[in-house]
Amino acid sequence: MEDRYNFSEVEKKRREYWVKNNFFKSYVDYKKPKYYVLEMFPYPSGEPHMGHVKNYVIGDVVARYKHSQGYNILHPMGWDAFGLPAENAAIKNKIHPSIWTKTNIQKMKNTLTNMSISYDWDREIATCDPDYYKWTQWMFLQLYKKGLAYKKKAVVNWCPSCNVVLANEQVIDGKCWRCDTEVVKKELSQWFFKITEYAQRLLDDIECLEEWPEKVLTMQRNWIGRSEGARIEFPIKGSDKTIPVFTTRPDTLYGATYFLLSPEHPLVEEIIKDSPYKDKIKSFQEEVSKESTIDRLSGVMEKMGCFTGKYAINPINNEEIPIWLANYVLMDYGTGAVMAVPAHDQRDFEFAKKYDLPIRIVIQPKDKKFTSDTMEAAFDGEGIMVNSGRFDGLPSSKSLDVIIDYLIEKGSGEKEVNFRLRDWLISRQRYWGAPIPMIYCSDCGMVPVPESDLPVLLPEDVDFRPKGMSPLASSKDFVNTICPKCGKEAKRETDTMDTFVCSSWYYLRFCSPKTVTAPFDAEELRYWMPVDQYIGGVEHAILHLLYSRFFTKVLYDLKYVNFKEPFKRLFTQGMVCKDGAAMSKSKGNIVNPGKIFLKFGIDATRVMMLFAGPPEVDMEWTDKGMDGASRFLNRVWRLIYNNIGYFKKPKNKEEVSPEDISVEAKKIRQKTHQTIKKVTENIEERFHFNTAISAIMELVNEVYKFQLETEEKQGKEGDVFILKEALEMIVRLLGPIAPHFSEELWQEMGNKESIYMQPWPKYDKKMLEEEEKLIIVQINGKLRGKLTVPAFYDDEKIKEEALSLPKMQEKIKGKKIIKVIVVSGKLVNIVVK
RNA sequence: GCCGGAGUGGCGGAAUAGGUAGACGCACAGGACUUAAAAUCCUGCGAGCUGUAAGGUUCGUGCCGGUUCGAUUCCGGCCUCCGGCACCA
Numbered sequence: 001m002e003d004r005y006n007f008s009e010v011e012k013k014r015r016e017y018w019v020k021n022n023f024f025k026s027y028v029d030y031k032k033p034k035y036y037v038l039e040m041f042p043y044p045s046g047e048p049h050m051g052h053v054k055n056y057v058i059g060d061v062v063a064r065y066k067h068s069q070g071y072n073i074l075h076p077m078g079w080d081a082f083g084l085p086a087e088n089a090a091i092k093n094k095i096h097p098s099i100w101t102k103t104n105i106q107k108m109k110n111t112l113t114n115m116s117i118s119y120d121w122d123r124e125i126a127t128c129d130p131d132y133y134k135w136t137q138w139m140f141l142q143l144y145k146k147g148l149a150y151k152k153k154a155v156v157n158w159c160p161s162c163n164v165v166l167a168n169e170q171v172i173d174g175k176c177w178r179c180d181t182e183v184v185k186k187e188l189s190q191w192f193f194k195i196t197e198y199a200q201r202l203l204d205d206i207e208c209l210e211e212w213p214e215k216v217l218t219m220q221r222n223w224i225g226r227s228e229g230a231r232i233e234f235p236i237k238g239s240d241k242t243i244p245v246f247t248t249r250p251d252t253l254y255g256a257t258y259f260l261l262s263p264e265h266p267l268v269e270e271i272i273k274d275s276p277y278k279d280k281i282k283s284f285q286e287e288v289s290k291e292s293t294i295d296r297l298s299g300v301m302e303k304m305g306c307f308t309g310k311y312a313i314n315p316i317n318n319e320e321i322p323i324w325l326a327n328y329v330l331m332d333y334g335t336g337a338v339m340a341v342p343a344h345d346q347r348d349f350e351f352a353k354k355y356d357l358p359i360r361i362v363i364q365p366k367d368k369k370f371t372s373d374t375m376e377a378a379f380d381g382e383g384i385m386v387n388s389g390r391f392d393g394l395p396s397s398k399s400l401d402v403i404i405d406y407l408i409e410k411g412s413g414e415k416e417v418n419f420r421l422r423d424w425l426i427s428r429q430r431y432w433g434a435p436i437p438m439i440y441c442s443d444c445g446m447v448p449v450p451e452s453d454l455p456v457l458l459p460e461d462v463d464f465r466p467k468g469m470s471p472l473a474s475s476k477d478f479v480n481t482i483c484p485k486c487g488k489e490a491k492r493e494t495d496t497m498d499t500f501v502c503s504s505w506y507y508l509r510f511c512s513p514k515t516v517t518a519p520f521d522a523e524e525l526r527y528w529m530p531v532d533q534y535i536g537g538v539e540h541a542i543l544h545l546l547y548s549r550f551f552t553k554v555l556y557d558l559k560y561v562n563f564k565e566p567f568k569r570l571f572t573q574g575m576v577c578k579d580g581a582a583m584s585k586s587k588g589n590i591v592n593p594g595k596i597f598l599k600f601g602i603d604a605t606r607v608m609m610l611f612a613g614p615p616e617v618d619m620e621w622t623d624k625g626m627d628g629a630s631r632f633l634n635r636v637w638r639l640i641y642n643n644i645g646y647f648k649k650p651k652n653k654e655e656v657s658p659e660d661i662s663v664e665a666k667k668i669r670q671k672t673h674q675t676i677k678k679v680t681e682n683i684e685e686r687f688h689f690n691t692a693i694s695a696i697m698e699l700v701n702e703v704y705k706f707q708l709e710t711e712e713k714q715g716k717e718g719d720v721f722i723l724k725e726a727l728e729m730i731v732r733l734l735g736p737i738a739p740h741f742s743e744e745l746w747q748e749m750g751n752k753e754s755i756y757m758q759p760w761p762k763y764d765k766k767m768l769e770e771e772e773k774l775i776i777v778q779i780n781g782k783l784r785g786k787l788t789v790p791a792f793y794d795d796e797k798i799k800e801e802a803l804s805l806p807k808m809q810e811k812i813k814g815k816k817i818i819k820v821i822v823v824s825g826k827l828v829n830i831v832v833k
Numbered sequence: 834g835c836c837g838g839a840g841u842g843g844c845g846g847a848a849u850a851g852g853u854a855g856a857c858g859c860a861c862a863g864g865a866c867u868u869a870a871a872a873u874c875c876u877g878c879g880a881g882c883u884g885u886a887a888g889g890u891u892c893g894u895g896c897c898g899g900u901u902c903g904a905u906u907c908c909g910g911c912c913u914c915c916g917g918c919a920c921c922a
Contacts, residue, residue, distance in 0.1 A: 829852080
């Protein structure tokens with residue numbers, strides 16, 4: 001054993017030792033409870049960055065910790081390998097996306113194996129591997145069979161830079177989630193997954209996700225966006241058509257003074273065909289369509305409208321109200337038509353003011369009275385109904401149901417629930433993805449590829465430069481096929497699937513990655529799923545996590561799985577920042593993990609990342625922090641090295657009598673057990689590795705002082721036993737945190753078996769008890785003194801002692817004691833006047 | 834605008850069924866060892882006032898107020914920052 005910690009040597013030695021002994025291989029074992037730890041698999045973009053490192057270190061600590069608690073661990077890793085960057089890099093550097101991707105996978109895998117993250121590499125998967133995407137295509141077919149995959153012509157989000165459509169979830173602030181380019185609208189025929197059919201269940205089952213961060217659940221709730229209300233039919237004057245509107249406020253129906261249509265509403269054409277305002281309306285529609293997505297989404301846009309010349313009839317009072325087009329009415333929410341109630345909706349209020357439309361108050365608050373010509377903003381609170389015919393005098397809160405019932409009776413409306421969630425657009429006009437397994441036959445129409453013909457292989461030899469249409473369309477060998485139904489010539493679908501489809505089920509594949517006859521082995525799935533601990537960045541709070549929940553529910557309905565939610569517990573880690581900003585190439589504040597590992601070692605990096613702060617919070621990377629972490633490891637190393645002799649000697653007796661132990665040693669023993677307790681609780685309950693490490697540091701500091709003392713004072717016979725226990729615990733508690741380091745020390749201490757195989761240490765409650773207690777003495781709530789008393793003292797005795805302190809006597813002299821508060825074993829507060 | 838989360842020393846952060854604010858670490862300063870440096874070890878380290886010293890004392894957890902013997906923690910009202918959603922009818 002060297003007198004200083006040679007990390008490069010030790011890390012290499014221990015890495016090889018673990019691999020040689022196959023410690024991280026996982027097998028089904030019904031005798032043991034299972035624990036499935038999963039970190040969100042990465043997109044293989046090249047070298048891993050510090051964010052990856054943080055993610056995998058957290059996962060590794062959890063996996064190793066849970067293993068030591070006797071769980072049978074599944075801890076796999078793979079690659080989310082399809083996607084645009086591969087294609088873009090390929091275009092730029094003229095290498096095939098598959099080569100680029102494979103090279104990157106190799107690079108990232110090298111780093112991860114170097115780090116000795118406890119992955120079972122036999123389970124490695126890559127979504128671009130035909131053995132994998134065969135089953136992604138299979139998933140598509142199951143959804144298709146169930147009517148959950150459909151193709152339709154729709155106005156979609158188009159990124160002009162990536163040359164590809166985007167799902168709603170991939171549009172952020174009107175911009176492409178990947179390249180920040182402003183998204184434009186385009187009408188295209190596209191494949192969708194009917195996630196909206198699961199909206200209610202996706203919302204309801206959020207209640208089951210007790211161990212997910214509240215933040216993520218809130219985001220999902222908002223994204224699903226359920227609102228309850230009514231669908232009300234408005235007849236068009238002079239036409240047999242009615243136009244439905246959706247409203248959450250049927251109670252304000254009497255206040256509807258005009259009617260709004262989205263400029264894209266399909267009925268606009270018909271309504272204006274004999275209108276004198278026809279030309280004006282056409283140019284208005286054109287103007288609105290030119291408004292950029294960003295402006296239209298930003299909410300700061302000026303409200304604009306145009307009268308159609310037609311009238312709608314309010315079904316509740318047969319009042320005729322003018323029909324306008326307005327740019328603030330969205331075609332893809334509700335029905336694309338709105339009853340405008342300016343007195344009780346701020347948007348309608350602004351619009352009415354601008355175009356001088358009537359405002360009619362139908363709900364008055366209890367404490368004041370509004371008048372339509374003096375009110376300065378819409379009143380959207382609850383109150384008493386007025387100007388509402390037979391409903392006058394009803395509280396608005398109660399009138400909701402009453403009015404809906406009345407409309408139902410009249411046949412002009414019904415209850416309705418609306419969701420903000422849209423169907424998931426999954427087709428992409430790009431090369432590097434899983435081909436959609438569909439065939440178009442001029443006779444049979446759209447025919448799914450038979451499951452036995454899967455996979456539909458991605459052709460190798462394709463010009464994949466983006467042209468706005470799928471590159472696969474240029475490959476005749478790919479496109480031309482025969483119809484599986486009639487055997488005639490037919491053409492393949494040339495779009496590929498959104499990569500989020502691939503990643504919506506990968507956690508299932510990890511349970512049996514080599515199964516060839518099915519996407520997963522049912523038996524293995526039953527044992528391993530659901531994922532017990534999922535760890536990743538919060539940026540997937542909606543996208544990936546919502547899609548995966550959707551897939552699981554579909555598979556549940558198809559009886560392929562027996563659980564409704566895939567991830568039992570979710571942990572979202574914070575970002576790694578430097579100089580106050582997230583590390584990014586454009587900011588130039590990237591720290592290369594490989595260089596750090598070479599300079600400081602893997603374990604020091606782990607300690608630094610874990611110690612910098614709670615893992616769910618963004619952390620600040622500092623070089624000084626790295627110095628501190630290596631200093632700590634070296635300090636522990638020296639501590640063990642200085643005392644290694646005790647472990648080499650023949651075995652000491654296991655038990656010692658109290659007389660053989662010095663007072664100082666007793667304190668060390670107490671501290672040791674307190675530390676076990678604290679570290680266990682901090683890891684178990686909230687992943688607060690920073691305080692776990694600080695607790696170990698405290699113990700190390702105390703043992704340092706203690707060993708110096710015993711050297712000089714020669715201690716008592718039993719002290720060696722206590723010292724050894726403390727040292728052993730320091731090493732074992734560091735096991736999951738600094739694995740190479742503690743494995744080496746553990747074996748240097750004479751243990752033959754790996755520290756990885758050791759059970760997690762348990763603390764002894766008896767050892768936590770103190771013989772003396774420190775009592776805080778306050779006067780009027782302010783700290784005025786301290787008192788040490790035997791632990792068995794009761795409140796009365798403690799109070800006496802506190803009051804009789806000379807210092808207290810002096811301070812309360814001449815004052816009146818009003819009362820004395822005693823908090824058992826902790827504090828005395830003397831209240832004086 | 835709505836919904837979350839957070840504001841604590843020079844810095845990262847501890848401490849909340851209300852009970853010593855600042856654990857642990859970083860930085861800094863002083864000392865020991867050394868020819869010297871590095872490394873290591875020891876000591877100090879929120880601010881002010883006071884004392885030769887030990888100590889004493891006031892202020893201090895974004896701001897203002899409340900409850901309480903006692904508030905970083907609970908309540909009410911603000912301010913700031915971060916994240917999400919955003920003309921969703």
